[in-house]
Amino acid sequence: MEELVRFIVNELVDNKEAFEVKSQVEDGITVINIYAEKEEIGKIIGKQGRIAKAIRTIVKAGSGKDSRKVSVEIIEK
DSSP, rough: OHHHHHHHHHHHOSOOEEEEEEEEEEETTTEEEEEOHHHHHHHHHHHGGGGHHHHHOOOOHGGGGOOOOEEEEEEEE
């Protein structure tokens, strides 16, 4: 899942070095954190959060077959 999120975000941002994607497991939930520069966060979130919601939907659909809970967080560097 982390690689999928990295690919999607890489296509959205202008500066490819302005973000990092890391995942960790907390209480049985996989949390994928997207750390991005302030200028790039708007491109990742999108108007009214539509792109962020779409990323979360894709991750949820992809993780459904594994029956694991996955959360995506966007954090400013």
